[in-house]
Amino acid sequence: MMSWWDKVKSASVKTAGILALFISLLCLGFLLWDVFSKGWNTLSWDFLFRIPSRRPEEAGIKPAILGTLWVMTMTTILAVPAGILTGIYLEEYAQPNWFTKFIRINIANLAGVPSVVYGMLGLAVFVRTMGLGRSVLAGAMTMGLLILPTIIIATSEALKAVPDSIRFGAYGVGASRRQVIWYHVLPEALPGILTGIILSLSRAIGESSPLILIGALSFVTFAPQNLLDGFTVLAIQIFNWAGRPQEEFHHIAASAIIVLLIVTLSLNTLAIFLRTRMSRRKEG
Amino acid sequence: MPSREAMIEQELLVTPRILTDRLTVKYGEKVAVKEVSLSFYQRKVAALIGPSGCGKSTYLRSLNRMNDFILNISIEGKVLLDGQDIYERKVDPVLVRRHIGMVFQKPNPFPKTIFENVAWGPKRAKFPKKDLPQLVEDSLKQAALWEEVKDRLNTSALGLSGGQQQRLCIARAIAMKPSVLLMDEPCSALDPIATSRIEDLIQELKEKFTIIMVTHNMQQAARVSDVTAFFLHGNLIEYGATKEFFTRPQKIETENYLTGKFG
Secondary structure (H helix, E strand, C coil): CCCHHHHHHHHHHHHHHHHHHHHHHHHHHHHHHHHHHHHCCCCCHHHHHCCCCCCHHHCCCHHHHHHHHHHHHHHHHHHHHHHHHHHHHHHHHCCCCHHHHHHHHHHHHHHCCCHHHHHHHHHHHHHHHCCCCCCHHHHHHHHHHHHHHHHHHHHHHHHHCCCHHHHHHHHHCCCCHHHHHHHHHHHHHHHHHHHHHHHHHHHHHHCCHHHHHCCCCCCCCCCCCCCCCCCCCHHHHHHHHHCCCCHHHHHHHHHHHHHHHHHHHHHHHHHHHHHHHHHHHHHC | CCCHHHHHHHHHHHCCCEEEEEEEEEECCEEEEEEEEEEECCCCEEEEECCCCCCHHHHHHHCCCHHHHCCCEEEEEEEEECCEECCCCCCCHHHHHHHEEEECCCCCCCCCEHHHHHHHHHHHCCCCHHHHHHHHHHHHHHCCCHHHHHHHCCCEHHHCCHHHHHHHHHHHHHCCCCCEEEEECCCCCCCHHHHHHHHHHHHHHCCCCEEEEECCCHHHHHHHCCEEEEEECCEEEEEEEHHHHHHCCCCHHHHHHHCCCCC
16 A cells, blocks of 8 residues: 555656656757748758759758768768677677777777767868868768767677577587678677667768868858868758858758758668567567 | 498497597686596487586587687596597587587577578588488488478478477587587477477487487486486586486485485
8 A cells, every 4th residue: 555655756756757758849849840830931852952052042952962972971881891890809709808898998988979079080180180181081081980989889789689599509500600690690680780870870960060170161062073072961051051140041951950850860760660670570 | 241331330339439538627717527537329318417507518518619618618638529639729619510419408590491490500511502402301300390391491490389499400400410419408498298209309319329418307317318427516426327327326426316315
């Protein structure tokens, strides 16, 4: 039998929880309402295929979309293989001694470093020291470093979740370590690894500060032609328009935000889809 | 004059297929198996019994180098498979495991099709691809599973019952045509009916393989094995023909264990 005081306590916790939930939903709802009410009318197919202009009614986001594609593709190419291989090494090959422990802790810490710090690093190392300038390549390398720890962690967690009984079963029929990893461990871990990669890419798409720091251009009327060209991305384009005094630019900034939201939400949906497919297969 | 084959057969019955010579296994400082010398022969089922933590499973896993994956483990003494020490430097543990198959405590089929489960090991050992279907069929027949699964070879192995999964694991092991088959409490996760099917199967398989099984279940050891070894605290206490072993144990510890004075 619960005393009245216990009932009050349990009811107040419940109420506080619901309240907190409503506050965050309310904020999200307000944000969406604000963005859609401002940006919906200026959003059109044309908007996606026009280049930026000094006149907001003629401006579009084609260079930003292409720049985002260039940077994200290069980021993927640079960070994903390195991240997966590092994860495999740490989980399947490295002896668990103080050194690998030290590396693991540091990778976890790196995942929490503010993105602007990666921008500083990119500016100092890629833009200046390596002389890559404000190029797609420098941007992609900076973004690659930013998401590398997340990919490594996602890979190692996914590998850890593969039951040892599968490994032993494969070793038991005379498989080498490489065969065990390649044919059994990786296929089992793949949905988890992919989920981690997609989520980190969708985070990177929305990042602007590291790219602003390395000096990505904000007014670009062309799409990059090669890796050493200057570029802009959606997030920077939004940042630029939102900072202008004219009301009309705020509206097209909101339209660009809607585009960015659609892209990241679709990526997140893909990640959720992969994860549920994985858990269903485990049960079946 | 007996035929050549018959002579080889005879030879195999008197020469151990696999033996350990003062095998000691330590986890760090802790001794798990202490100077155990045992020989196992063709066409015989050997049962290793003893209370939990007596070292019987550790001993079994040392026979196909499954303990290699455990950190801080050290192994002294010899394990001879047909006269070859499997712990010698030049020996590849991967090849050892192709000659000494293993069935685990919990059925652990690969999350792949039934066919793939059996065919995967032979494929890695460069078994000719065109002969694979025949090999899979033969192995499943030997594991007494063929009739139940022949119409659904391409469905997931995870859809099988626990007992079927364990027989699939046996088929997977014998598809490699090993000379020795290790079984680590193969029935502990199964119901009585599935258990008795596996026990019958072991009787059939011993015609072709040297079988060494760990079991918790003394009745099972008495039913299926030809020889029994009793382990206690990492020591081999007694080893002998199963009938003798259960009716006239030589050591007081064995008698106490068999009569349930400790367990």
